[in-house]
Amino acid sequence: MxxxxxxxxxxxxxxxxxxxxxxxxxxxxxxxxxxxxxxxxxxxxxxxxxxxxxxxxxxxxxxxxxxxxxxxxxxxxxxxxxxxxxxxxxxxxxxxxxxxxxxxxxxxxxxxDTLSFELEQRMEKKVPVVLSYELKNENNSFAYPPKIFPDSVVVSGPESMVSKIDSVFTDKILIDKIGQEVNTKVKILNPNQKLIKISSDFAQVKFLVEQIVEREFVVAVHVTGIPADKEVILFPPDIKVVVRGTISKVVPLELDKDTVIKVFVSYHDVLNDKTGLVKPQIILPEYLKLVSFSPEGLEYIIRQK
Incomplete structure (x- = not known):
């Protein structure tokens, strides 16, 4: 030793x-x-x-x-x-x-041993931050639009470059968790780190991903714009509407479908119809997508009160 x-x-x-x-x-x-x-x-x-x-x-x-x-x-x-x-x-x-x-x-x-520099007017511009992501399962979606903080940043640099920037993206994240709210920090990508400056390098992102489901609801059809002395009777008075959305948004519609799903026909469309069938209009909140509805045309009767 x-x-x-x-x-x-x-x-x-x-x-x-x-x-x-x-x-x-x-x-x-x-x-x-x-x-x-x-x-x-x-x-x-x-x-x-x-x-x-x-x-x-x-x-x-x-x-x-x-x-x-x-x-x-x-x-x-x-x-x-x-x-x-x-x-x-x-x-x-x-x-x-x-x-x-x-x-x-x-x-x-x-x-x-030689370098050249070209200068021009410096420009500042406020642009939104866009989340770049990939959902591991295409049958999943966001329960609400992802919340990003800051939701916008100031970019500065040569006018010819900054004027063409309408948004900046985050680093791409792979999303594989469902039913669990995620709060994470992501990098904001700089389109040109040498020539462009961004007011923030990172953003805090909050989101919830859930399973996408489809449901069918029977919703009453309303007629809008009816004169006080007229009455419109529809046949049938309601239609079947199939919507798609995340489970937390679709399931509660069982109790609140007539408030959330708006189905109507316009009295003006009824008057101008020449087919005997008027097509209902459907308004959904942005978190729901319309899959189908039936029937696509409704019969009607206009009568004096």
Missing amino acids: KRYISFIISFAFAFLLWLIVNLNGEYEDSFKARILIKNLRPEKAIKNDYPEFVNIRLKGRGWKILPFYFLSKPHVSIDLSNIHKTLHLNLLNNPRVQISLPKDVNFVGIEP
């Missing part, structure tokens, strides 16, 4: 000496450096694509450039002050370009 410990200590000491000797040598290597934009006028925005990173070549002692491999990354700052429209920039020896480097680390080269 002692021999094993002695071997490890000796090996570690030898490795340390080797490391000290080698890191005292001079090295040259390339590193990815992030582009940082400074002093862009508040009313202006960059409209052209430009690289997020450039490759810079550095030279220095091993101890000096070692952190660039593991800890810190170099960055290149570009000053866009007093630029109104376009700038073609040579990154070598340009006062608008600053590369932050520790002492005794020398800048050798950069690739690409």
Whole structure:
């Protein structure tokens, strides 16, 4: 055991000496450096694509450039002050370009060595946030429209791009739970992270998914717009209506169908009918879908009161 410990200590000491000797040598290597934009006028925005990173070549002692491999990354700052429209920039020896480097680390080269920037008027616009989702089972649906907070965000950037954005979408979520209310956080997708800014990166979403069912109800038909001295008798006086919706919305209709499902014919349509059958109109709340109704035409009698 002692021999094993002695071997490890000796090996570690030898490795340390080797490391000290080698890191005292001079090295040259390339590193990815992030582009940082400074002093862009508040009313202006960059409209052209430009690289997020450039490759810079550095030279220095091993101890000096070692952190660039593991800890810190170099960055290149570009000053866009007093630029109104376009700038073609040579990154070598340009006062608008600053590369932050520790002492005794020398800048050798950069690739690409030129960049172009096109500026235009900056625009802000408020747009809705749209939930992107996939229901695992097509026989399920939302019991109520998903609630999103914030339901809208402010996007800002070059006018030519922002003017075309009518909404932003969340990251797509797969929904497989039913009958259980879900409250979750989702990412808001940025159509162009480099050129467009969004006032919020995430949204809180609340929803309930339930099974979709169909039910048939017999609903009385009403006649609207009847003059005070007239009376319209329909045959039959009610129709069968089949609706589709989530279970929590459809089942309670057994007690409240005549209030929720509106079925009517217009006295004006009765007067102008030439077939002897008038078609009923059906109004449903947005959470219900009409599957079918019968009969599709009703006979009628108009008589004086």
